[in-house]
Amino acid sequence: MSLKALDYESLNENVKNCQYAVRGELYLRASELQKEGKKIIFTNVGNPHALGQKPLTFPRQVVALCQAPFLLDNPNVGMIFPADAIARAKHYLSLTSGGLGAYSDSRGLPGVRKEVAEFIQRRDGYPSDPELIFLTDGASKGVMQILNCVIRDQKDGILVPVPQYPLYSATISLLGGTLVPYYLEETDNWGLDVNNLRQSVAQARSQGITVRAMVIINPGNPTGQCLSEANLREILKFCCDERLVLLGDEVYQQNIYQDERPFISSKKVLMDMGAPLSKEVQLISFHTVSKGYWGECGQRGGYFEMTNIPPRTVEEIYKVASIALSPNVSAQIFMGLMVSPPKPGDISYDQFVRESKGILESLRRRARIMTDGFNSCKNVVCNFTEGAMYSFPQIKLPSKAIQAAKQAGKVPDVFYCLKLLEATGISTVPGSGFGQKEGVFHLRTTILPAEEEMPEIMESFKKFNDEFMSQYAD
Numbered sequence: 055m056s057l058k059a060l061d062y063e064s065l066n067e068n069v070k071n072c073q074y075a076v077r078g079e080l081y082l083r084a085s086e087l088q089k090e091g092k093k094i095i096f097t098n099v100g101n102p103h104a105l106g107q108k109p110l111t112f113p114r115q116v117v118a119l120c121q122a123p124f125l126l127d128n129p130n131v132g133m134i135f136p137a138d139a140i141a142r143a144k145h146y147l148s149l150t151s152g153g154l155g156a157y158s159d160s161r162g163l164p165g166v167r168k169e170v171a172e173f174i175q176r177r178d179g180y181p182s183d184p185e186l187i188f189l190t191d192g193a194s195k196g197v198m199q200i201l202n203c204v205i206r207d208q209k210d211g212i213l214v215p216v217p218q219y220p221l222y223s224a225t226i227s228l229l230g231g232t233l234v235p236y237y238l239e240e241t242d243n244w245g246l247d248v249n250n251l252r253q254s255v256a257q258a259r260s261q262g263i264t265v266r267a268m269v270i271i272n273p274g275n276p277t278g279q280c281l282s283e284a285n286l287r288e289i290l291k292f293c294c295d296e297r298l299v300l301l302g303d304e305v306y307q308q309n310i311y312q313d314e315r316p317f318i319s320s321k322k323v324l325m326d327m328g329a330p331l332s333k334e335v336q337l338i339s340f341h342t343v344s345k346g347y348w349g350e351c352g353q354r355g356g357y358f359e360m361t362n363i364p365p366r367t368v369e370e371i372y373k374v375a376s377i378a379l380s381p382n383v384s385a386q387i388f389m390g391l392m393v394s395p396p397k398p399g400d401i402s403y404d405q406f407v408r409e410s411k412g413i414l415e416s417l418r419r420r421a422r423i424m425t426d427g428f429n430s431c432k433n434v435v436c437n438f439t440e441g442a443m444y445s446f447p448q449i450k451l452p453s454k455a456i457q458a459a460k461q462a463g464k465v466p467d468v469f470y471c472l473k474l475l476e477a478t479g480i481s482t483v484p485g486s487g488f489g490q491k492e493g494v495f496h497l498r499t500t501i502l503p504a505e506e507e508m509p510e511i512m513e514s515f516k517k518f519n520d521e522f523m524s525q526y527a528d
């Protein structure tokens with residue numbers, strides 16, 4: 055009997071080949087255990103509100119009014135909503151063509167794209183053109199759209215950092231391209247050595263791969279490192295020399311927990327370098343409302359900005375975006391609010407600053423608690439989380455544990471994370487889900503559990519880990 059189109063055996067091989075570990079084996083097992091009544095700490099996903107973080111008040115007030123504009127006609131609306139939220143809601147509704155229920159332009163509402171451009175100009179000190187900014191359903195969709203333009207066939211390679219966020223490996227696989235790894239240096243605080251880039255490109259070319267693009271994730275996921283200005287200059291020079299488009303994933307630009315390396319955008323460094331590079335290097339920069347002190351993951355709001363991309367290419371990207379008709383309109387309003395928050399003197403300014411500062415300061419403290427917690431454990435070493443939302447400790451597994459994993463038919467760090475989950479309910483992602491050097495093992499957890507629960511979580515981890523290391527001691 056011939057196979058039907060959606061029989062597993064006849065599925066698109068690229069679909070079957072792609073992997074996305076953030077919601078993989080560990081997550082599925084944790085969900086099963088939860089159904090059986092076990093208390094699970096889902097610290098596998100950078101999903102702040104799922105771990106108890108409260109949404110910022112002002113954006114929710116504005117979007118609530120946009121979703122229910124009839125409230126604006128209620129004479130008592132001023133008793134419940136501050137005047138600046140009411141004003142902003144009216145502003146955004148005026149930008150739409152019929153409220154939140156109507157499709158917007160496929161690139162997003164022009165008025166919001168203008169706000170994003172103004173944000174970028176204030177941040178970097180260089181012009182930004184709203185026509186070169188597309189709003190997307192989360193940064194994920196923007197990344198997928200651009201990789202879809204770049205990857206023509208299996209011979210096309212994309213330079214991706216290892217460890218990497220598996221949106222990249224999964225999308226490259228789905229699109230039938232080739233991932234070209236460049237390894238970050240754990241002993242150098244996950245530093246990026248341009249010589250590694252050159253080696254990776256040479257290796258790929260020797261195998262007939264045309265390297266077309268390079269991904270940087272700054273701050274890094276899962277590694278948390280913040281790229282220095284000097285490093286960014288080297289990378290941009292490298293992309294210019296090798297004629298690579300640079301995909302700058304900057305979704306964690308608000309999540310910075312140290313003062314030595316503040317966030318600096320690839321766009322700013324590129325413009326600072328001046329011609330010819332500032333006119334030559336093709337750069338796509340991504341941002342989102344899912345991270346930072348917003349954490350509005352479920353809203354699905356993102357954007358990408360295009361730099362030095364030919365007009366005909368921009369038209370093609372627009373054409374493909376049109377197939378999906380419209381980005382999520384309420385998410386676009388969240389994006390507008392994120393890039394243009396309450397200003398000094400606004401009624402909601404003090405509350406907004408209090409809430410956002412409180413979240414960031416707590417994340418900074420939690421990054422420190424978690425890093426120190428891991429470093430107090432036997433056979434565990436952990437770089438400090440300079441930025442982003444994750445901790446990525448190296449677990450030095452004894453050979454007996456590696457043997458036991460093999461007998462259980464599991465990759466060693468999957469074996470360790472499953473044991474951790476069963477013993478403590480802490481749901482993590484094994485380092486193998488992000489890529490790592492041969493014979494070195496990690497796990498990724500988020501720094502998102504509530505601050506008051508963090509010491510107990512780290513105690514529970516330490517108890518498990520030290521017992522595990524004794525049980526499997528060589």
Ligand SMILES: Cc1ncc(COP(=O)(O)O)c(CN[C@@H]2CONC2=O)c1O
Pocket residue numbers: 076098099100101191192193194195219221271275303305341342343344351354355356
């Ligand atoms: C580096 C990076 N880029 C893009 C995204 C996608 O963001 P959007 O929500 O805007 O699509 C994520 C999400 N981080 C995932 C989600 O939670 N945990 C993670 O590692 C990310 O970590």
